[in-house]
Amino acid sequence: MQYLLSVLHDTFELAPAEEMAAIDVFNDRLRAEGHWVFAGGLNWPSTATVIDNRGDGEPLVTDGPYAETKEYLAGFWVIEAPDLDVALKLGAEGSRACNRRIEVRPFFGE
């Protein structure tokens, strides 16, 4: 079962070096214990572009994130875990490592 751990962020500051180091330690653990699927840190929301090609004409391109919110997605992990208890434990460790709140959300089951 895969879960998305979304890193929620509310200030426009980069993570300090010690946070990056803690995240590396956490990533190594995910790999060593077989939970690792994928992870990534995202650039600022202001660098985002929204594209809408549902209409008949040219794709509609809009500058900026899809929603102006106080909190935004700063990064994510996709992890493999047997159940929610394990996913929540990993989420708690990830939250501690990156010093942010984390949303744990399951993918649709296989």
Add this chain to the structure above:
Amino acid sequence: MSVAEAIVRAHRDEWARIVAGLTRRFGDLDVAEEAAAEAFAVAVERWPGDGVPPNPAAWLTMTANRRAIDRLRRENKRDDKQREAQMVYDDSPPEPPGPIDDERLRLIFTCCHPALAMEARIALTLRMIGGLTVPEIARAFLVQETAMGQRITRAKAKIKAARIPYRVPGATDLPARVSGVLAVLFLVFNEGYLASGPDSDPVRAHLTAEAIRLARLIRVLLPEDGEVAGLLALMLLTEARRTARVSAGGELVTLDEQDRGAWDAALIAEGHRLMRERLASGVPPGRYQILAAINAVHTSARDVRDTDWSQIVALYDLLVGLDPSPVVALNRAVAVAELDGPEVALAAVDRLEAGLSGYHAFHATRADLLRRLGRGAESRAAYDRAIGLAGNSAEVAYLSRRRDSPPA
């Protein structure tokens, strides 16, 4: 025993076991709940004509299993392998000296999982373990039936989609998870004991009774856990005073004015027995055990004047150490008023204003202390604020009478 009584008894004794067994076998709470409900519906239909089967539990389990299989065949969407993958089932027995291996315990921990909202945990627990119907739960919590149904459906869907496991937590997680289960039962009990709605019955006996029944079940399943025993004792000692707590006119009667002869002696004896057991264990008490001990002191006094207030204040001191919340400090101040006088208590209460100014009991306590100190105008103002904030009709009636009665 009549057929109707046999069905009621089977429902009370077997519902949770049947749902738990079906959940294990079919890995789906929804299938389990529906099949269990159908089995009892079949019993209601057939037992009056066919007679009560020699082993009602086995009959109900078999009928429920058939219904579940029928449903899964009808749906015919999932093969056996996928069905097994529905819920995460951990077959390893709990570690000694862990809890008893009982399917119902897995069900309880799943229904009270911390990833579910508290109101969903309460509703699921009452439905899946307690066997209350959705309309019964909706009525108890003054929620529309459809809304309560959705709440339960959503919770079941989340358990399935997010894979909340069907398992007794391991030794390291167990204490925190047990205290989560106890919190659910305590909320059910309190909602029954002092209903929060304005037009609700002051006491909803079926909720307090259900909370006690579930606490007894958990005590059977986790006999070594002191806080389980403590919560059960606390409920019993509180429930023992239930009939004395509301007057014939629907007004709340406080502890000092209650007719102690009307208290339920059997419940008090059982609560005291539990507390003696805990004391003999020598294990330091947790929050529920301390609250139960406070209630044990109260229920040991035949007359309010015989109350051992120094012991009660000492127990509150212990509780403040575990739970430094202002509500605990407020209750401690009430006991301090009896030991050291209302002036000392009022000073302690006034220090709590920042945290409790929106809490009716804070103003009611202040009002009473001011009244005892002869500060009538301030007391009446405090009663007014308490009445404005109180939700329970019996409590409003009591506070109104105290406000309008002459100072003591």
